[in-house]
Amino acid sequence: MNPQPKSFSAKPAEARNERTWWVIDAEGKPLGRLASRIATVLRGKNKPTFTPHVDTGDFVIVVNAKKVLLTGRKLQQKNYVRHSGEPGGFRSESYGHLLERKPELPIQKAVKGMLPKNVLGRELLTKLKVYAGPDHPHAAQKPQPLSYS
Template structure:
């Protein structure tokens, strides 16, 4: 029968030579909800801060192989700012897979049509390109207006400078 101290050491898996390594259960247990107002924020700086929180790098228990990040709700995505001439010069391209199915659209038209998409695309590009990154991306909720359906989770306001 192990003592309570030994059981605690076994769950946190501390190695004095390697530092702290969180378990999957520990990482999932401490998830918080954050709400970020995107109005007037630069798209790249906003996406970088959101990706940082989604990965869990703001926590002292960060482990690169685990999804230890928090949930992030971005509101006012239609008021995000693109600097310079990016609204007209930056193009979103996609292909339907059939011959002649290549489409390009400026970010000005994309913001009018789907204002949430540029924020989602920018954040997704800053996450890992594997299963772990896809899991992290599911914790991102983006809304064009200040209203969101996540009030029951009591999200805290996260200020981005």
């Protein structure tokens, strides 16, 4: 009788040693497709060592966030909403206005929505670095370009 091979489960200490840095240019890329690719890399689902309850993902740097693409009329029609909890505290802002005011926020919010809603998801989000322009301060980490496919 041939025994089956044991399944692999990554340990948190092992996963931290194998992190790489990726950089992706958001210019002209659709927001949702970009966010799903980023969430996959942050979570570590692109690696054979993926373990659902352990952070096995890599760091992702996004540049040119202000040039991200939204199809159709979403610049005017898509709204980001928030509520302060007070009566009359509802605030709504169009994507176009938010992109002018704080261009990093739409990508962060889109990726956050694709990550787990628990402590692990909040930990994964700290590995995402988003910048409005083409420059970033992480050259010392030697980031590699992330293929968009």
